[in-house]
Amino acid sequence: MAALGRDGWTHSLNKPFSDSYCAINLASIGAIMALLPPPPAHILDLGCGGGWTSAFLARAGYTVVGQDIAPDMIALAQETKALHHLDDRLTFICGDFESLDMDGQFDAALFFDCLHHADDERAAIASAYRALRPGGILITHEPGEGHSTAPGSIEAMRLYGVNERDMPPHLIIAQGRAVGFRDARVVPMQHELMAIFYDSKVPRLFSEAAWLRAKRVLTAAFRPSHRDSAIVVLTR
Numbered sequence: 001m002a003a004l005g006r007d008g009w010t011h012s013l014n015k016p017f018s019d020s021y022c023a024i025n026l027a028s029i030g031a032i033m034a035l036l037p038p039p040p041a042h043i044l045d046l047g048c049g050g051g052w053t054s055a056f057l058a059r060a061g062y063t064v065v066g067q068d069i070a071p072d073m074i075a076l077a078q079e080t081k082a083l084h085h086l087d088d089r090l091t092f093i094c095g096d097f098e099s100l101d102m103d104g105q106f107d108a109a110l111f112f113d114c115l116h117h118a119d120d121e122r123a124a125i126a127s128a129y130r131a132l133r134p135g136g137i138l139i140t141h142e143p144g145e146g147h148s149t150a151p152g153s154i155e156a157m158r159l160y161g162v163n164e165r166d167m168p169p170h171l172i173i174a175q176g177r178a179v180g181f182r183d184a185r186v187v188p189m190q191h192e193l194m195a196i197f198y199d200s201k202v203p204r205l206f207s208e209a210a211w212l213r214a215k216r217v218l219t220a221a222f223r224p225s226h227r228d229s230a231i232v233v234l235t236r
Contacts, residue, residue, distance in 0.1 A: 027190035028058050034140055038168035041107040044131050047114025051077030058090040066092045091201045098123035102131040111140045116167035126179040132236045142167040144229040170226035181234040189229050
């Protein structure tokens with residue numbers, strides 16, 4: 001709690017609704033859920049911090065194990081769990097996601113904005129691979145090239161002593177294939193789509209034909225490069 005302070009602790013307990021990026025966080029976790037197998041699939045939420053993503057998935061009907069290396073974050077995550085009465089679907093463990101021993105227990109694993117903190121991303125991805133059942137998926141939601149030199153990242157490293165590394169899709173895919181993942185898919189981050197399409201509060205209604213035409217254009221135009229921030233889906 002020393003690093004977060006009481007205000008930070010309260011903020012984390014109420015995420016995503018306490019966050020100035022609430023709309024983006026909700027859109028992002030919604031995109032993750034659209035990519036996951038349906039509930040009650042078993043999900044490993046790696047680097048879960050204060051546990052809001054784990055709790056959100058558990059409230060949606062998933063069986064979730066959240067992991068974090070910091071005991072303070074696990075204590076906060078346990079408080080988040082109690083707040084939402086999730087004893088039957090949510091468990092937290094304290095450990096290093098680079099060396100977990102949870103072989104074949106999960107249908108999906110998730111790195112949500114945390115793989116870029118790793119010392120050894122290949123070891124972390126290998127841990128996720130081992131934790132998955134055959135056919136299971138790993139989803140990463142990570143920043144691309146340029147993240148490590150952004151002012152906010154430099155400040156975070158100074159204040160909290162964390163790694164703030166570039167973690168673009170090409171690196172994640174290469175390391176994933178090296179540990180055994182067989183397929184990879186790259187999809188856009190929600191904040192990129194929202195910046196382009198949701199700058200107005202007025203909803204737009206499209207005919208079916210107009211939507212199909214737009215979908216074809218968007219599918220062609222919005223394929224993230226392998227250097228950008230993106231969501232990556234790896235299949236074991």
